[in-house]
Amino acid sequence: MQDGETLTEWPTVDADEERPANSREKGLNRVLHMLEFLHANQRAIGVGELAKGLNAPRSTTYTLVRELVEAGLLEMAGDGNRVYFGKKLYLYGMAYMRGNDLLRRGRQEVDTLSRETGETSELCMLQSGRYTIIHSSPGARPFRISSATGLQIPLPWTASGRLLLAGLDRDRIEAMITDDDLVLPDGRKLSLDDFIDDIARARATGYCVTSGLVDAYTKCLAAPVFSAPGKVEATMCLVVPIDTSEERTGELIALLRERAARLSIS
Amino acid sequence: MQDGETLTEWPTVDADEERPANSREKGLNRVLHMLEFLHANQRAIGVGELAKGLNAPRSTTYTLVRELVEAGLLEMAGDGNRVYFGKKLYLYGMAYMRGNDLLRRGRQEVDTLSRETGETSELCMLQSGRYTIIHSSPGARPFRISSATGLQIPLPWTASGRLLLAGLDRDRIEAMITDDDLVLPDGRKLSLDDFIDDIARARATGYCVTSGLVDAYTKCLAAPVFSAPGKVEATMCLVVPIDTSEERTGELIALLRERAARLSIS
DNA sequence: GACGTCTGTATGGTATACAAGACAGATACT
DNA sequence: AGTATCTGTCTTGTATACCATACAGACGTC
Numbered sequence A, B: 001m002q003d004g005e006t007l008t009e010w011p012t013v014d015a016d017e018e019r020p021a022n023s024r025e026k027g028l029n030r031v032l033h034m035l036e037f038l039h040a041n042q043r044a045i046g047v048g049e050l051a052k053g054l055n056a057p058r059s060t061t062y063t064l065v066r067e068l069v070e071a072g073l074l075e076m077a078g079d080g081n082r083v084y085f086g087k088k089l090y091l092y093g094m095a096y097m098r099g100n101d102l103l104r105r106g107r108q109e110v111d112t113l114s115r116e117t118g119e120t121s122e123l124c125m126l127q128s129g130r131y132t133i134i135h136s137s138p139g140a141r142p143f144r145i146s147s148a149t150g151l152q153i154p155l156p157w158t159a160s161g162r163l164l165l166a167g168l169d170r171d172r173i174e175a176m177i178t179d180d181d182l183v184l185p186d187g188r189k190l191s192l193d194d195f196i197d198d199i200a201r202a203r204a205t206g207y208c209v210t211s212g213l214v215d216a217y218t219k220c221l222a223a224p225v226f227s228a229p230g231k232v233e234a235t236m237c238l239v240v241p242i243d244t245s246e247e248r249t250g251e252l253i254a255l256l257r258e259r260a261a262r263l264s265i266s
Numbered sequence C: 001g002a003c004g005t006c007t008g009t010a011t012g013g014t015a016t017a018c019a020a021g022a023c024a025g026a027t028a029c030t
Numbered sequence D: 001a002g003t004a005t006c007t008g009t010c011t012t013g014t015a016t017a018c019c020a021t022a023c024a025g026a027c028g029t030c
Helices: A027-041 A047-054 A058-071 A087-098 A101-117 A159-164 A170-176 A192-205 A246-263 B027-041 B047-054 B058-071 B087-098 B101-117 B159-164 B170-176 B192-205 B246-263
Strands: A074-076 A082-085 A120-127 A130-137 A208-211 A218-228 A231-241 B074-076 B082-085 B120-127 B130-137 B208-211 B218-228 B231-241
Touching (some): A027 A047, A027 A082, A047 A058, A087 A101, A087 B082, A130 A159, A170 A192, B027 B058, B027 B082, B047 B082, B087 B101, B101 B120, B101 B130, B101 B231, B101 B246, B130 B159, B159 B208, B159 B218, B231 B246
Antiparallel strands (some): A074 A082, A218 A231, B074 B082, B208 B218, B218 B231
């Protein structure tokens, strides 16, 4: 989703997608796109705007929105014309959290870690092939890097991304990375080979540090959380100023690895 | 949902539901039922069992589940055959919370209140015509009343229920209450008139106390949170032992009302 | 007043998503 | 071995969900 997605032409999809012209679309798919759209925009959106944004017929959009509002998955927002996520989704989300040991404990560890260190700490996972911040706890620093939960970032931009792909073979990795993903925010382009080397190294050392990738002022320390031997289920990471001393960085990495290990095994 | 819901016969629906035999059902509706079913059961469920539980065709259920898993709304659970809520729902739920001042601040107030008083505290709202525990923070007592977030209870069983219906006229109230709702867990039956009187009284006094309704050992103190003058958007409540002294009860009510008032206005 | 752009609703035709059923494989019990 | 009950996949017909289109009302702006 991320980008505007015009739909008149399909740019680059998972591969085996077939789109017979702009034929009819299942209601369920429309709904899934609506949810993604709302998530991407992070605000209530009018029905008309929704239809336009998804390139969906207005009439269909109206009926689907009505059904979702009745079901409680969406709610009419303040001014009575826009919609956003509803209470039901909140309840389902809480149910997911309760049923998920790793997430529940991970959130606590992240909160604790950021309180203890004063740095921004995050719990990250792969979510449908993308790097996703599942929970983040801001540090005490004046410049807090605001990173909303659910934010998705190309895997090569992050230390966590390297760890999350450890254990996958080259083909799998290539399938998940597009060329765009390898272009950093400042315009530099990573080579795929370098990235894959990084992954192997991260896998071997059991942690990963990247400096100045997403922005020029921070470095990112990450450690893997295993759900089974060799299988990286999530990462914990710390975002610290790029000029953090070698010594303190080392201490933080040690702490991070210890906490991540605690979460492992499940 | 709540009960098993066999579906072969429709018991009591919103009224104007028309079910032309057991005709085809929209995929979206099937999905909505699936989510409700998972929420009611609070555990991962096999696809076959899901189909049976919803009285849905197996083939349809398989395809819908596959689509939802691909979309990330559901996830395959551990043993690889069962499904439960997925990360996407968690992310959407968090987005809902971020976008909802009342919920965000309400959660904090509830947590604070239960920490300060040692009693179980809850934030409650109407959710598609049902009383719903949106957030709860267990108290320090040995017998903690476990009440999962998302739990739905008939409105007449609770103090919050009386407040949530304040401001609605009699017709509206009657429409929301079924005869079953008036039967308490211990078998006693409330009269609708008494219940409506209670609502009026709660509205007038600005708080509500019920004793021994849901169970014989607790009483429930509730105070309204207003989103606009006269419009009750939510309630905060405390669940305390039924033999709590008059004096302490009074103090708690005062505290509760103060905190609920803080949340109001939005 | 005439025009444009929104909003929300109602309608009918048709592409297709749902349902039924058959299928093969796995597991279990007798 | 045989029977029973799971599982997941595939195919085929048809009821219907989607879509295009039209409509009425509420806003503006010129």
